[in-house]
Amino acid sequence: MDNPGTLPILHGMKTDLIIVGGGLNGPALALAASNAGFSVTIVDALPAATRSLRNFDGRSYALALTSKRLLQGIGIWPDVADHAQPMLEIKVTDGRAGEGAAPWMMHFDHAEIEEGPMGYLVEDRHLRAAFLAVMDASDLITQIDATRVVAQDVGADGVTVTLDNGDTIKGGLLIGSDGRGSGTGARAGIKRIGWGYDQTAVVCAVEHDKPHAGIAHQFFMPNGPLAILPLTGNRSSIVWSETTQCAAHLMTLGDAAFLDELRPAFGSFLGQIGLTGARFTYPLGLTLAQTFIADRVALIGDAAHGVHPIAGQGLNAGLRDVAALAQVLTEARARGEDIGGAQTLARYQEWRRFDTTTLALATDTFNRLFSNDNPLLRAARDIGMAAINAAPTLRRGFIREAAGLTGELPNLMRS
Ligand SMILES: Cc1cc2nc3c(=O)[nH]c(=O)nc-3n(C[C@H](O)[C@H](O)[C@H](O)COP(=O)(O)OP(=O)(O)OC[C@H]3O[C@@H](n4cnc5c(N)ncnc54)[C@H](O)[C@@H]3O)c2cc1C
Secondary structure, X not given: OOOOOOOOOOOOEEEEEEEEOOOOHHHHHHHHHHHOOOOEEEEOOOOHHHHOOOOOOOOXXXXXXXXXXXXXXXXXXXXXXXXXXXXXXXXXXXXXXXXXXXXXXXXXXXXXOOOOOOEEEEEHHHHHHHHHHHHHXXXXXXXXXXXXXXXXXXXXXXXXXXXXXXXXXXXXXXXXXXXXXXXXXXXXXXXXXXXXXXXXEEEEEEEEOOOOOOEEXXXXXXXXXXXXXEEOOOEEXXXXXXXXXXXXXXXXOOHHHHHHHHHHHHOOOOOOXXXXXXXXXXXXXXXXXXXXXXXXXXXXXXXXXXXOHHHOOHHHHHHHHHHHHHHHHHHHHHOOOOOOOHHHHHHHHHHHHHHHHHHHHHHHHHHHHHOOOOHHHHHHHXXXXXXXXXXHHHHHHHHHHHOOXXXXXXXXXXX
């Protein structure tokens, strides 16, 4: 075959890659792959207008330095740079509402590494709008919105998907970027493991009197972690993991009553706080696909691995899938190999499966270790935190991990 990446039209549309899911990882892969010359069709069940709502306030992501590099490489960063808050330090403490932070803490300062800020806080609304705008400008990307993929059929030289309007699209490789319940994975016979945590994250943004100085805080409370993440200006994003029952109660409260509940956990170090926008809830759980690949199918992002947000690494892990898969596909095409072939996909899985399984297990263990009030565990983790904080090599290791600088970096994530 001259060019295994470009397939004949059998019926319907023809494309190199079909991506199911236009959330965050799907568009990132669409751009990375189209920049490498692949034609891409990306399908999402929701209308684009809904996905890019400007008032989608409150949600934001701690993007690692290497994720920022990827966004730079695929042309997204110029659109979000003005809205990105550098994350200069991270402070992690054990706490109890009303009692303030325990004296032991871990303090990670970007000044200990030479690469710069560990990451950037970017609001979801800016990121989604940028993805849609940059995809619109690409001749190689076809976007199909407000349409569900309902079936997929793998043949010898390609995969055909059927949309809920009856249309079909044929491609060389089908990418499942369709989130935690990935239908693409299920239709390919991929099994999943996972469980719920009986925790729900209440997510919102607050304004405060005092500047945050680019410092992110993680307080480990008995019911789950409270993350206070610096946004541009005197604003911070809150990710408050609580028991599902308690989170449901918090959502019934008016803004003033909600802030009365938040203040004892938040503390007064940033002065007076006020809500800026809506509150959102996310039920928390772990879900891991048993394999990330099947015949002409690859899973990326939450479709492959949905983890607890305790370390703010879910999207970062997905973007690393994106960078790795784009590189594997580009190298396969350069060697004249089939982009949907078993060998090509095995390379992607080999690169990403171990890392993401380790992340899933680490976030699970941290959550279990920290989301409780057992005095013995409390003492053990306080001693552990003090020990890590006192060891410069360990501390730097954590800083490099938070910046995404560890492991085998795909080209798009190198400096
Ligand atoms: C509270 C919270 C805080 C977080 N904070 C961070 C953080 O600070 N840093 C970080 O790195 N990560 C963070 N994460 C993780 C991050 O939000 C996710 O990893 C990321 O949003 C996953 O994106 P995705 O594109 O893989 O999936 P999704 O965003 O779930 O997108 C899936 C898309 O697929 C579409 N779809 C599904 N089925 C079909 C179908 N059949 N046909 C067509 N389309 C379909 C859906 O409409 C949707 O748009 C956080 C998560 C939570 C819950």
